Amino acid sequence: MNILDKIVADKRVEIDLRKSLIPVNQLEQSVLFERQTISLATKLRNSQTGIIAEHKRRSPSKSVINQSLNVFDVAKGYEDAGVCGMSVLTDGKYFGGSLDDLLTARASCNLPLLRKEFIIDEYQLLEAKAYGADVILLIAAILTRDEIKQFSEFAKSLNLDVLLEVHNEEELHKSIMPSLDMLGVNNRNLKTFDVSLETSKGLSTIIPNDFVKVSESGISNIEAIKELQPYGYKGFLIGENFMKTDNAGESAKQFIKGLL
Numbered sequence: 001m002n003i004l005d006k007i008v009a010d011k012r013v014e015i016d017l018r019k020s021l022i023p024v025n026q027l028e029q030s031v032l033f034e035r036q037t038i039s040l041a042t043k044l045r046n047s048q049t050g051i052i053a054e055h056k057r058r059s060p061s062k063s064v065i066n067q068s069l070n071v072f073d074v075a076k077g078y079e080d081a082g083v084c085g086m087s088v089l090t091d092g093k094y095f096g097g098s099l100d101d102l103l104t105a106r107a108s109c110n111l112p113l114l115r116k117e118f119i120i121d122e123y124q125l126l127e128a129k130a131y132g133a134d135v136i137l138l139i140a141a142i143l144t145r146d147e148i149k150q151f152s153e154f155a156k157s158l159n160l161d162v163l164l165e166v167h168n169e170e171e172l173h174k175s176i177m178p179s180l181d182m183l184g185v186n187n188r189n190l191k192t193f194d195v196s197l198e199t200s201k202g203l204s205t206i207i208p209n210d211f212v213k214v215s216e217s218g219i220s221n222i223e224a225i226k227e228l229q230p231y232g233y234k235g236f237l238i239g240e241n242f243m244k245t246d247n248a249g250e251s252a253k254q255f256i257k258g259l260l
């Protein structure tokens with residue numbers, strides 16, 4: 001079993017438990033369920049910089065990144081830095097995140113928030129909405145075409161934007177459909193953790209122009225952004241580079257200053 005298979009197997013157990021603790025109607029009755037969501041895709045289309053900054057405490061590839069920052073300050077700092085959106089890891093076991101982190105980020109800023117999660121069940125989309133997300137991630141490597149269609153259409157019915165993540169041509173071909181807003185190319189292979197910006201470059205030409213293109217992972221300097229922009233990328237998802245410092249917001253601010 002590779003790491004991705006393990007994460008998904010654990011996720012199935014976790015979702016069953018969550019469902020038994022919080023029924024769907026309780027999620028639907030939460031105050032945030034009525035909130036007007038903000039479109040990340042629209043913000044990226046109109047942005048010169050396109051930074052999506054992530055809150056990530058640890059990961060299977062890097063173990064600890066930063067356990068001492070608090071989400072409230074990180075979200076405020078990112079907003080103050082002028083990022084387009086924030087990504088919040090909500091997986092607990094492998095990334096040290098939680099839905100409470102999402103709720104805290106929501107209370108702290110008005111940025112579009114991406115629920116960064118391994119989505120394999122519609123229930124997780126209701127959770128995303130109930131905890132204040134604006135955007136959901138779908139990972140092509142763990143979903144069938146039918147599931148991508150089902151989940152993305154359900155997300156759209158909840159007014160959530162959809163970011164679909166691919167890592168290779170096969171995943172991309174299987175995933176193209178009108179219910180997606182953004183296509184993300186993960187420069188990190190989730191099965192081996194190898195990172196290369198060439199992945200984004202190579203896949204850029206076969207992503208139809210109606211989708212906002214996002215390059216994800218392994219972006220550690222301004223040069224990388226400058227290198228990717230000519231390939232049509234409008235969004236750049238950055239986690240570790242900001243989170244490994246003692247002030248994530250401030251490092252995002254300096255980064256964006258350098259880009260303008």
Ligand SMILES: O=P(O)(O)OC[C@@H](O)[C@@H](O)c1c[nH]c2ccccc12
Nearest residue numbers: 186216217218219237238239240241
């Ligand atoms: O910390 P980095 O290398 O800047 O990467 C951020 C983000 O792209 C990465 O966390 C990520 C991209 N896709 C994912 C899917 C699941 C978990 C995590 C991810």
